[in-house]
Amino acid sequence: MRYFHSYGPVDCQEHFCVARTALIDNCIEQLIGNPQKGGHYFTLWAPRQSGKTWVMQQVAQAVKDQYKELFHVAMMSMQGIVMEQEDSPDVFLDRVPHLFRRAFKQRIDRPRSWEELSELFLADSGLFDRPVILLIDEFDKLPALVIDRLVSLFRDMYLDRSNFVLHGLALIGVRAVLGVDSERGSPFNVQRSLHVPNFTKAEVSDLFGQYQTESGQKVSPEVVNAVHAATCGQPGLVCWFGELLTTKFNPGQDKVIDMAVWEETYLAVVHTEWNNSILNLIKKAQSPYLPQVLDLFTRSDLPFSIRAEWCSYLYLLGVIDKEKNLDGGAVRYVCRFASPYIQTCLYNALTRDLMGERPPILPLEPMDELLDVFSGPELNLPALLDRYVFYLQRLKDSGLNPWHNQPRRTDLHYTEYVGHFHLYAWLQNAVQDYCIVSPEFPTGNGRVDLHLKCTDKEGVIEVKNYTNQAKTKRYIQQAASYASNLTLPSITIALFVPLEDETILARLSKSYEIAGVQIVVRAIGWV
Incomplete structure (x- = not known):
């Protein structure tokens, strides 16, 4: 049976894989162009673990299969080229015989110059008897000066292609292939730059469908959706999650991989894997x-x-x-x-x-068992936030500034994220023996929800920054809607306010009820 594989190119005979036919066909079309006149020189880019190498392996094999002996097709990897940024670019010429032996199965002498390297691709006196399709992987591994030299050679061949046999060229990498690190900019026409996209939800579903067909074990659709939602379809992460769900955290072939398994797996990938x-x-x-x-x-x-x-x-x-x-x-x-x-x-x-790893003073007063937080039918999160406010006061009374050395904006107020991170760190220390505290980001940026799961109770603290009353009213409406979607009877808003006026903080700290949901706003002063 095949299995999920998350490190290095996949082998579709050994691993579950996505065909990505449209992307491969597009790459082939770019490389071949007009078979009689010439193809294109283009770049293929994506972050790490996105499947770039696998895509180009499929492209190289497809060109060989479709065009038989019409082209020399070769993949050349710079992964094993060890050079430092300060090395002379000519050091790369020492590596050329090794690269050609592996890519083209031909032995050559070291080129004496960069011009001699380009002459290997001359149509009338070069090394090849037919047009060449060349794919260079890990292009970013090379020092910037070497990249500039190579790109200059390739550009010259492209502009004078009647005298050279380099029919099509693909440079594969992350940043350098787009010219981001070069003063000369993009190596080729930016319109010939192709991006390896993430998996779609359908492709993630297809991967897990392959597993279910071959293993006979059911994976609930909710888990498949959760994998795509958590990773946004990033290929390396999708396959890694699939690997963990179906091996290390697999409850047994006779059991369903359900949301309980997913939650255990996700907790591990965040904290321990x-x-x-x-x-x-x-x-x-x-x-x-x-x-x-x-x-x-x-x-x-x-x-x-x-x-x-x-x-x-x-x-x-x-x-x-x-x-x-x-x-x-x-x-x-x-x-x-x-x-x-x-x-x-x-x-x-x-x-x-x-x-830091540990707070400068105890997060809670000695002997505080948080009885009022946990004794009721639901978590009393406003009472927990009262402890945080008191913790800030205890720090101040001890001569400790919790915001010391933290960045400020141009108006000298502390940047908004400082309070967010500080509250999260305090909660982890204060209730670590009672609850699991996990940050969630339900709408992307600009909103942090701290979820507390404490045995048979759970609650949510939304972390916000005070700007004006209009926005605060929107926060309250949004919080009510979010709690309703989670079927929670209440939700608490930790509202960081850039002042210490107790009268204003008290006026901002209020309780509301909207559509049966209790919303409690706790204003926290910080300057």
């Missing part, structure tokens, strides 16, 4: 563009622009994505995290980075 791609994304998010990443947790209107360096960097690496919105009748693009799962992993990692 290792994934190199997620680790890489967290490292990228902790780049010089960390302020923009943090802003995304509290803003739903951050404009998306591929021309902005921070935006293109995070987008091409798979940290964020774009979303088309209607704003006052005008269409605009805004930034979104690439998936709820990635957003959750970042939220947990950045909470530890910003707030």
Whole structure:
């Protein structure tokens, strides 16, 4: 029986896979163009673990099958080329014989110059007796100067293609193939740039359908939908989730993989399961563009622009994505995290980075058993937030500033996300023996819901920042609707207000009832 595979290219004879026929056909069309006159030189890009290498393997084999002996078809990988950014570009020429031996099965001497390298592709005196289709994988592995040299050679061949046999060329990678890191810009016409998209919901369903057919074990449709919703169809993550659901967390072949199994699996992938791609994304998010990443947790209107360096960097690496919105009748693009799962992993990692592993004082007073929080028929979350407000006061009385060294905006107020992360960190410490606290992002950016699951009780705290009364009223209406959808009798809003005036905070802290749902607003002052 085949199985889910999440690291490296899949083998459809061994692993569950998605055909992606339209994408493969498009790549073939770009490479072949006019078989008699020449194909195109183009770039194929996507974040890590998106299936780029597998797609090009399928393309190379399809060209071989369809065009038989008409072309030399070769895949060349830069994965094993070890060079430093400060190395002379000529060091790459030392690696050329090795690359040609593996890709073309031909032994050549080291080219004495870059011009001699291009002469290997000359039509009248080069190495090949027929047109060449070349696919270069892991192009980003090369130093920027080497990329510039190679791109110059390829561009020259394209413009003088009657004298060269390089019929079609594909460069595969993440950022460098689009010219993002080069002063010269894109290697080729940007219109010839192809993106490997995420799996659609239908393709995710197809993968799990293959598993059910071959294993005989049922996977509930809700689980399949949850996998797609959590990952937004990112191929590497979808297959990793499938691998865990059907192996490590599989309840047994005679049992259904249902939502209980999903919840156990999801909790593990957030907190205990290792994934190199997620680790890489967290490292990228902790780049010089960390302020923009943090802003995304509290803003739903951050404009998306591929021309902005921070935006293109995070987008091409798979940290964020774009979303088309209607704003006052005008269409605009805004930034979104690439998936709820990635957003959750970042939220947990950045909470530890910003707030540390342990609070500077006890999160609760000694002997506080939180009886008023847990003794009733439902969680008393306003009472829990009262403890948080008192915790802030105890910090102040001890001469400790909880916001020390945290970033401020240009108006000298602390940035909105600081309070969000601080409350989450405090809750994890305060109720860790009673509840599981998990952040959820039901509408993407700009909204953080902290879900507390405590044995037989659960509740939700919506974290908001005070701007004005009109927005606060909208928060209350939205919270009521959200609680109703979750069939919760009540919901609590933690409203961070940039002042410490107790009179105003008391006026903002109110209870409301809308359509049978109790909404409690607890205003929290911070300056």
